[in-house]
Amino acid sequence: MQEILAQLFSYVWGVWRHRWLALGVAWVVAIAGWVWVWQLPEAYVASARVYVDTNSVLRPLLQGLAVQPNVESRIGLLSRTLLSRPNLEKLMRMTDLDLQVTTAREKDALLNDLQKSISLWASAKDPSLYSISVQDPDRDTAKRLAQALITVFIESSLSGKREDSSGAQDFLEEQIKEYEARLISAETRSGNFRQKHMDILGGKGGYYRNLNSARARLQQAQLMLREEENRVVELQRQIDGEDPLYVPSVSPSVAAAPQQVMPSAKPSAVDTQIEVIQQELAELKVKYTARHPEVRQLTSLLADLEEERAEEQRAERARVRAINERRKAGKPVDDLGDLSGLANSPVYLNMKKMLAESKSKV
Incomplete structure (x- = not known):
């Protein structure tokens, strides 16, 4: 503390000693500044x-x-x-x-x-x-x-x-x-x-409404499909269990004749149905493709009818062949009967038709 006071007193003494010089410098600077301003x-x-x-x-x-x-x-x-x-x-x-x-x-x-x-x-x-x-x-x-x-x-x-x-x-x-x-x-x-x-x-409604409607139709179609499948099984069971009918088609006088029996060339009911379906199918193919439901249904029905016609033709040829063989052997044909009697039965034909329709729907 004493050193600081001593240094301060020395500064004050120095200023006092040069007071006139400092005053002169201040006046010179002030006058120069006033002139510059x-x-x-x-x-x-x-x-x-x-x-x-x-x-x-x-x-x-x-x-x-x-x-x-x-x-x-x-x-x-x-x-x-x-x-x-x-x-x-x-x-x-x-x-x-x-x-x-x-x-x-x-x-x-x-x-x-x-x-x-x-x-x-x-x-x-x-x-x-x-x-x-x-x-x-x-x-x-x-x-x-x-x-x-x-x-x-x-x-x-x-x-x-x-x-x-x-x-x-x-x-x-x-x-x-x-x-x-x-x-x-x-x-x-x-x-x-x-x-x-x-x-x-x-149609009316949005996409989801149409989707729900399509799903409902699909469920209904699946239900109808199961019904038709059950119907096919039942009709097939009834047809398989049907007994042959004995319907005499050749009289004794005719049997004694020496001529040979030929298959009938008269078109049957199946041939008529096939012809009608072929015409309808040709008309549909002009408007729709082969994947259209109606075209597919008629195609399936036509295939079933052609198979049925083939069975009838085989049965008819077998009957004619049996009659001719018995005539050649000199045997009577009265007790042979008509081997195609079942095929010509109205009930049998109706059942076959119903079976074909059900298969086409399936």
């Missing part, structure tokens, strides 16, 4: 605050589609717009500063001075609130420059708003046309899909 040109600063919505009309439309500018970039954009050469020339004419220049070099120098004297910055609280300041040696000129600058600023902003509105309208029209084309394309694809899948989507 007196020689400085006068400068007046005119400032103004203006509220301008710099948000583009397209900003809500481009939300999430384009990068939005921040405050600094917007200030830079406004500064470049406001301090552009056309706006500075307009500002010079509005304040009559163009009357002070006569050559292009003087004009360029004046424009450069104007550009340096104008400052623009945004408020920290509200990015749309801007402050403008203009510095000029003449007070009235600074005021006129500030007023003219506000006018130019507002006109530029309104012009930008009009351009944004026009651009927004063009943008919306382009978007409407694009979505209209997409909608037409989607409707075309939807129509083609409905036309292609009319068997699934046709």
Whole structure:
């Protein structure tokens, strides 16, 4: 502590010893400063605050589609717009500063001075609130420059708003046309899909309603299929258990005749049915493919009838062969009977027909 006090007293003593020298230096510096300040040109600063919505009309439309500018970039954009050469020339004419220049070099120098004297910055609280300041040696000129600058600023902003509105309208029209084309394309694809899948989507109701209806029809068809299968089994059981009938077809006088018996060439009921079904099948094949249910049903029925006709023909040939053999051997044919009596029985034929129809449905 004693050392600090001793050092402090030494400093004070040194200042006191050189007090006149320090006073002289202070007077010299003060006088030089007053002279320098007196020689400085006068400068007046005119400032103004203006509220301008710099948000583009397209900003809500481009939300999430384009990068939005921040405050600094917007200030830079406004500064470049406001301090552009056309706006500075307009500002010079509005304040009559163009009357002070006569050559292009003087004009360029004046424009450069104007550009340096104008400052623009945004408020920290509200990015749309801007402050403008203009510095000029003449007070009235600074005021006129500030007023003219506000006018130019507002006109530029309104012009930008009009351009944004026009651009927004063009943008919306382009978007409407694009979505209209997409909608037409989607409707075309939807129509083609409905036309292609009319068997699934046709009728009233939606897809799931048609699906439920198709499922119900499927269950009903499966139930009918089981019924027809049971019916086929029952008819086959009845046919297999049917006893042959003895129907004399050749009288004794005919049996004694030496001529040989030939199979009958008269068409049977099965032949008639086959002919009718073949005609119907030919007509259906003109309109439908082979996978159509009606075509498949008639094809199956035709196959059963042809099999039945083949059985009848085999039975008829066997009967004729047996009769001829017994005649050659000189044996009577009265007790042979008609081996095809069962095939010609109305009940048997009706059962066979019902069996064929049931098989075709299966």
